[in-house]
Amino acid sequence: MVVLVIGGAGFIGSSLVRELSKEEEVVVYDLLTYAGRMENLQGVKHVLVKGDVASRELHDVVEKYSPHTVINLAAETHVDRSIYSPENFVRTNVLGALNVLEASRRFGFRYVHVSTDEVYGESAQTNRPHSTPPPRTRRARPAQTSWSRLTSEPTPWTPS
């Protein structure tokens, strides 16, 4: 059974791949930007495909490996960089997420989108209703937040 992890060479993605690879076949799809490091995946069993989440090539990779689940962690995450190169943020965080959604409609895999509390709100443990808008903070990520506009209201995260 294959899991495709987009952005799997990043900080969180690589830890996720390390754990998943103990039980699943993992294909990592990553553009290997300044944030993606192959060293993060040293000694971890996986197949690496270099590619852009916003590219149509993603669909070819899904077709080739037929993952049952696609987990998307590909993102431009550094707020300061959004000031100097906003195009990369819109391409990766918005058009990339849309591209995965389109692929999920076409191929029917389970799509898990990893993002930030700016998008999902805080966890149920805080007792704050999910419908309450998250506070505007200096670290707000407008490009990523717009991902939630592409989808219906996400289910609040509940720890097991």
Ligand SMILES: NC(=O)c1ccc[n+]([C@@H]2O[C@H](COP(=O)([O-])OP(=O)(O)OC[C@H]3O[C@@H](n4cnc5c(N)ncnc54)[C@H](O)[C@@H]3O)[C@@H](O)[C@H]2O)c1
């Ligand atoms: N790091 C944190 O503390 C933290 C906390 C909460 C939420 N998150 C969220 O988790 C997700 C991953 O965060 P992270 O810290 O691992 O990020 P990161 O910046 O370390 O990694 C991002 C990965 O995405 C890849 N990538 C970037 N653009 C791409 C593109 N166009 N196509 C394919 N791959 C691309 C990079 O090469 C890198 O491997 C993000 O959505 C982030 O907002 C992170």
